[in-house]
Amino acid sequence: MASSGLTPPSRELATERHGAGGVNWLPILFFGALLLLLFAPVIVGMAKEWSSDDDMGHGFFVPVVAGWVAWQKRDELSKIPVKTNNWGFLFLLWGGFQLFAGTLGVELFVARTAFLISLVGVILTVWGVAALRTLAFPLFLLAFMIRIPAIIFTQITFPLQLFASSVAETVLSLVGIPVFREGNILELPSQRLSVVEACSGIRSLLSLTFLSLVYGYVFERKNWLRIVLFFATVPIAIAANAFRVALTGILSEYKRELAEGFFHAAEGWVIFMIALMILVLLHQALNKVYESVYGKR
Numbered sequence: 001m002a003s004s005g006l007t008p009p010s011r012e013l014a015t016e017r018h019g020a021g022g023v024n025w026l027p028i029l030f031f032g033a034l035l036l037l038l039f040a041p042v043i044v045g046m047a048k049e050w051s052s053d054d055d056m057g058h059g060f061f062v063p064v065v066a067g068w069v070a071w072q073k074r075d076e077l078s079k080i081p082v083k084t085n086n087w088g089f090l091f092l093l094w095g096g097f098q099l100f101a102g103t104l105g106v107e108l109f110v111a112r113t114a115f116l117i118s119l120v121g122v123i124l125t126v127w128g129v130a131a132l133r134t135l136a137f138p139l140f141l142l143a144f145m146i147r148i149p150a151i152i153f154t155q156i157t158f159p160l161q162l163f164a165s166s167v168a169e170t171v172l173s174l175v176g177i178p179v180f181r182e183g184n185i186l187e188l189p190s191q192r193l194s195v196v197e198a199c200s201g202i203r204s205l206l207s208l209t210f211l212s213l214v215y216g217y218v219f220e221r222k223n224w225l226r227i228v229l230f231f232a233t234v235p236i237a238i239a240a241n242a243f244r245v246a247l248t249g250i251l252s253e254y255k256r257e258l259a260e261g262f263f264h265a266a267e268g269w270v271i272f273m274i275a276l277m278i279l280v281l282l283h284q285a286l287n288k289v290y291e292s293v294y295g296k297r
Contacts, residue, residue: 031122039099039115046112046145053147058207062145065214066138073134080130088125091117109149116142137217144210157202158184160238165195167242172249179249186249191256193249201241204272208233212279225286232282240275244268 036043050059095118102111120139123132132139148156161184169181172188180187184195212233216226244267257263 027126035118042111055203056147059145066141069138076134083128085124085128088121091121112146160201161195164242164245168246168249171246177253195245201238204241205237208237236275236278240271244271
């Protein structure tokens with residue numbers, strides 16, 4: 001019999017057609033619920049840390065913001081054909097093994113990152129590469145809800161403590177307050193100030209970095225400028241914290257109560273908001289320079 005020149009659609013094409021009319025949320029919700037059930041102890045542990053550790057207080061906002069960003073992409077996701085990818089099973093196996101190893105070895109970072117790896121595996125297996133690519137940014141945001149490993153955390157915070165102490169020593173000397181610094185200890189005429197780990201600036205650095213990503217996503221469309229804002233948060237947060245330590249030293253010499261308790265916490269919030277404002281002003285300045293060179297967007 002002569003061939004008519006028509007061939008039956010491949011399984012891959014059929015799968016794409018099946019998802020083209022809309023996303024089948026049932027398997028996504030089903031496997032998502034299984035994932036949450038499996039990682040429930042890990043997620044509860046993270047939530048407890050967010051409530052007890054000031055450095056991770058921003059963790060409560062991370063899944064909410066990541067979910068909101070993913071929801072903003074719902075129209076784009078609805079147009080993506082469902083094209084399952086078996087490579088997702090490799091991520092699921094990887095995540096499962098890492099969860100087992102992290103639980104067995106009581107290594108929180110390993111167990112918590114296993115959740116993200118498994119989440120990638122579910123999306124890739126059930127939905128496909130295109131959906132995973134679309135959800136890459138909110139998935140990246142979820143990394144900010146996981147605490148940095150202690151060994152790396154210490155390697156970051158101690159140099160920040162020394163830098164803040166050094167800047168504070170310089171500022172205090174410039175304003176006429178005698179000071180002697182030994183490491184992260186500042187000897188003032190009336191007292192001794194210790195720039196402890198909580199004053200290293202890591203808290204504001206993590207929070208400001210997370211906010212810069214969200215701010216760039218909402219208010220900027222140029223990817224290069226989003227990247228600039230992201231990396232600009234590092235010097236801004238470090239400089240702001242160093243100024244905070246210097247200000248604490250100055251205030252404590254005039255009235256010690258201003259460097260403790262509520263006033264100290266309020267001072268930290270004010271400095272953080274100033275750092276955030278600097279980031280916004282930097283964004284506006286870079287946009288003006290860009291428009292003056294290349295014209296309006």
